[in-house]
Amino acid sequence: MAGYGDVKLLRDDGLRLDGRKLDEMRPVTIEAGILPAADGSAMVTQGLNVAVAAVYGPMEAHPRKIQRQDRAVIDVRYNMAPFSTSDRIRPGFNRRSREISKVTAEALESVVLVERYPRSKIRVEIEILAAEAGTRCAGLTAAAVALADAGIPMRDLLVGVASGKVEDIVVLDLDKAEDNYGQADLPVGILPNTGEVAFLQMDGDLSPDEFNLAMEYNFKAAAEIHVIMVDALKRRYEGGEK
């Protein structure tokens, strides 16, 4: 796949259009506990992305047919606000949001100790307020912090990161232009403490070497984001600050 050919995504000095190095991610900030009505909540900003996640529950699962006798079900709703992009998004579910909700729920189910709450449901709402590529990763990170804030037991704090390929070069954390005109995108959900991968999607083509390099970038970024996640949770409760 050759991409869009004449769209230039790398500068002559080897840096990217926004001045980042190839393995540099956009600035990330995380704040936990921003919604008083939710049991747990978090806001993640990554570049121009703003993702808010709220967790409610565990609660009795309704309708009853979705209940599992041996574990909790995780009900994720990922939604992009109509004003999150320059073109207005038609409100409500669409194919993309359904897909992201599903894969996010499956990723979270592998880290949450769902067997602790049989027959119940944990509701995770992810709202993208501003979008600039990589919203599913920002949403996943926000959901993980919100789940931890809600006191839901988990094996690890799941981190969402993405790498990709532009002009035949692997880069970390694609921005909007790189996502639209690049050759590949590799969003991954990583458990930073164990190094396991809970979620992986790939759009476009990567050679084995490129894939390995992209994963190397992802693991490095996941470790950095994990530090920010832990700091956000600690900031909320440690010392005199709430």
Place this chain on the structure above:
Amino acid sequence: MSNGQNGAELRLVTPGMAIGPSAGMRVGSGTLAQNDTIIATRLGWVKQLNNTVSVDPINSAYMPRSGDLIVATVAEVRNNLWFMNVNGPFQGLLPMSLAPWKVEFGAARQHMGIGDVVLARVQEVDECHNVVLTMKGVGLRRLNQGSIHSIPITHIERLRGEGNATIQRLREVCDCRIIVGENGRVWVDGDAEGMAWARQAIDLVQTSGHKNTFEAELSALENNAPKNGDA
């Protein structure tokens, strides 16, 4: 809140964070043994007692256990039973046979309707989290007056204090009846002034119960109590 918080060790951990080697240690609540290491599964403070490592969670859902004294509200009424909101993931069931009144079949609504508040005890919890409540017992009754407040269930011990010392002090200061349910609901009844002060104290538990400064803040609040001011 816990020994871990009052003692020298004050360590906040997040899910997945390594607490220490698992050799010779027992795995308590909120932790997991993974590859010879004990890891935290919840956001909370590490507590170590008699070689058992556990994490006192900051937030937690109320999981009913049999024998718990709780403040519950009526969520649904059927002909012969009530479904009660116990502030947990599952509703509790109060059959008319365990109500303190003699209830005819179909007359459940005449005794309690949706929204009514009761002091009940958890009779039984099975492995599928079916919760059965009882109102047969000393002091168990419908609560017809007073107000209900909520606190995180992880702060209940903080509100009660060692040997119920703190809650007893609060009762004396505001001259109110206060019942702390295991499900994080607090019932307060007394004169308006006392209840308003009790509300402030309960709000303090909610906002500062996890802090080391809680005792000092509570003492400051006690000095401003209306009864103290009159004396």
